[in-house]
Amino acid sequence: MTAYHLEQVEGRWGDFVLRADELQIERGKVYAVTGPNGCGKTSLLQVLSLLDRPVDGRVRFGNEAVSYDDRGAWLGQRRRMAYLMQHPYLFNMDVRDNIAYGLRLRHAPAGEVRRRVQEVMERLALEPFARRNAHTLSGGETQRVALARTLVLAADVMLLDEFTAGIDQQYVEMVEAYVRELNDTRGTTVVFSTHSASQAERMADHSLTICDGLVRACDAGSRR
Amino acid sequence: MDYIWQGLRDSLRIIGSLEPEFLGTVAISLKVSFISTALATVLGVPFGMWIAEKRSPGARAIITILNTLMSLPTVVVGLMVYSFLSRRGPLGEWGLLYTQTAMVIGQFILAFPIVAGLSVSAVAGLDKRIRTTAVSLGADTTQSFRMYLREARYGVMAAVVAGFGRVFAEVGVSMMLGGNIRGYTRNITTAMALETSKGEFAFGIALGVVLLTVALAVNILFGLFRERSR
Numbered sequence: 001m002t003a004y005h006l007e008q009v010e011g012r013w014g015d016f017v018l019r020a021d022e023l024q025i026e027r028g029k030v031y032a033v034t035g036p037n038g039c040g041k042t043s044l045l046q047v048l049s050l051l052d053r054p055v056d057g058r059v060r061f062g063n064e065a066v067s068y069d070d071r072g073a074w075l076g077q078r079r080r081m082a083y084l085m086q087h088p089y090l091f092n093m094d095v096r097d098n099i100a101y102g103l104r105l106r107h108a109p110a111g112e113v114r115r116r117v118q119e120v121m122e123r124l125a126l127e128p129f130a131r132r133n134a135h136t137l138s139g140g141e142t143q144r145v146a147l148a149r150t151l152v153l154a155a156d157v158m159l160l161d162e163f164t165a166g167i168d169q170q171y172v173e174m175v176e177a178y179v180r181e182l183n184d185t186r187g188t189t190v191v192f193s194t195h196s197a198s199q200a201e202r203m204a205d206h207s208l209t210i211c212d213g214l215v216r217a218c219d220a221g222s223r224r
Numbered sequence: 225m226d227y228i229w230q231g232l233r234d235s236l237r238i239i240g241s242l243e244p245e246f247l248g249t250v251a252i253s254l255k256v257s258f259i260s261t262a263l264a265t266v267l268g269v270p271f272g273m274w275i276a277e278k279r280s281p282g283a284r285a286i287i288t289i290l291n292t293l294m295s296l297p298t299v300v301v302g303l304m305v306y307s308f309l310s311r312r313g314p315l316g317e318w319g320l321l322y323t324q325t326a327m328v329i330g331q332f333i334l335a336f337p338i339v340a341g342l343s344v345s346a347v348a349g350l351d352k353r354i355r356t357t358a359v360s361l362g363a364d365t366t367q368s369f370r371m372y373l374r375e376a377r378y379g380v381m382a383a384v385v386a387g388f389g390r391v392f393a394e395v396g397v398s399m400m401l402g403g404n405i406r407g408y409t410r411n412i413t414t415a416m417a418l419e420t421s422k423g424e425f426a427f428g429i430a431l432g433v434v435l436l437t438v439a440l441a442v443n444i445l446f447g448l449f450r451e452r453s454r
Contacts, residue, residue, distance in 0.1 A: 049360060051359060051360060071364075071365075082361070083360040083361075085360055089353035089354060091354070091357070091371065091374075092374075101361055101371075105361060105362045105363050106362060149361065150361075
């Protein structure tokens with residue numbers, strides 16, 4: 001079962017070109033995207049999140065071709081994934097409402113929203129500032145809230161762009177354990193970018209490296 | 225000086241007694257200004273937010289024009305609209321001159337550049353990641369726009385309050401387009417001009433107190449919204 005299948009995909013951002021000749025991402029697996037600064041890790045996640053449309057090639061999500069022109073179908077596919085951006089922005093509201101935002105967009109019942117938000121806040125030790133305005137948080141706290149806002153969606157696919165950047169070491173293990181648990185218990189497909197070779201090794205089943213704008217799959221994962 | 229003190233004392237009596245004519249004049253002012261500000265808000269806020277996102281020279285020119293129109297003299301607007309609504313004008317047969325509708329049209333023209341122009345400023349100060357973040361969390365176009373509007377809420381509210389303050393205190397448009405008809409188009413500012421010319425300072429001062437109180441409240445609100453938008 002595949003989560004994504006990219007064929008002859010080419011994305012362009014100004015002079016930068018990202019190519020994936022043949023890339024298959026299996027459902028229920030954890031993938032680490034590695035490579036030097038500016039190699040295109042974020043660009044790849046943007047393509048996988050369906051927010052950026054490649055100029056060429058085919059992208060399949062699950063069993064369906066991604067239909068960028070059919071906004072209804074595109075929205076339906078996007079709502080099956082959750083994407084943490086590299087420099088996340090928190091809305092000018094309290095932490096709890098920030099985390100609940102994506103669930104409310106999906107019209108989840110109020111009771112379920114409360115329960116799921118509470119659960120993710122407990123798991124990521126966010127309860128002490130649940131009612132604080134998100135704009136008053138430190139960088140590390142902001143990152144944890146943004147991560148909570150992504151994880152609470154319990155989406156089929158999680159795309160995490162440097163998800164532990166700026167987080168204190170004591171919380172990194174907590175966050176990694178939660179992501180792994182979601183993968184183990186719910187079969188969530190996880191694709192994350194990282195600069196840390198050790199994190200890639202700890203977390204991933206497979207690695208994707210990007211060299212000269214070309215995405216390659218490797219069998220580097222040693223987690224299991 | 226005595227007549228001024230006498231006028232002040234009498235004005236307090238008028239305010240305290242809540243005379244029907246006094247209250248009616250205040251009500252007309254509030255009604256016309258609320259309607260014109262509401263129209264300017266409905267059209268000006270989305271327009272300001274839309275134009276703020278454009279990067280073209282045309283958009284920049286429109287923003288410059290909006291900023292210039294913020295200080296449009298009220299008598300110029302009055303004259304312009306008058307020329308359209310007077311019997312000889314292209315819209316003369318609609319019979320709108322010297323009605324509250326004509327006052328609303330004139331005040332709308334005054335408020336629109338302020339609401340739209342300040343909305344541009346409110347949006348220009350927003351973080352560029354707001355819409356992308358909303359979309360990345362599953363928002364559709366409408367939902368992401370609503371979040372964008374929500375993030376700009378204090379700046380937008382300040383724009384609306386500033387627009388209301390402008391039209392509530394103006395006299396040129398109301399006088400030229402409303403005609404100062406007692407009980408129908410006579411509002412606070414036109415009544416003050418009339419009563420002063422008649423030497424009836426007390427009534428004019430009483431209305432002036434209301435005008436100043438509303439202007440003060442508007443400015444306090446404007447300041448609060450500006451503060452919270454930073």
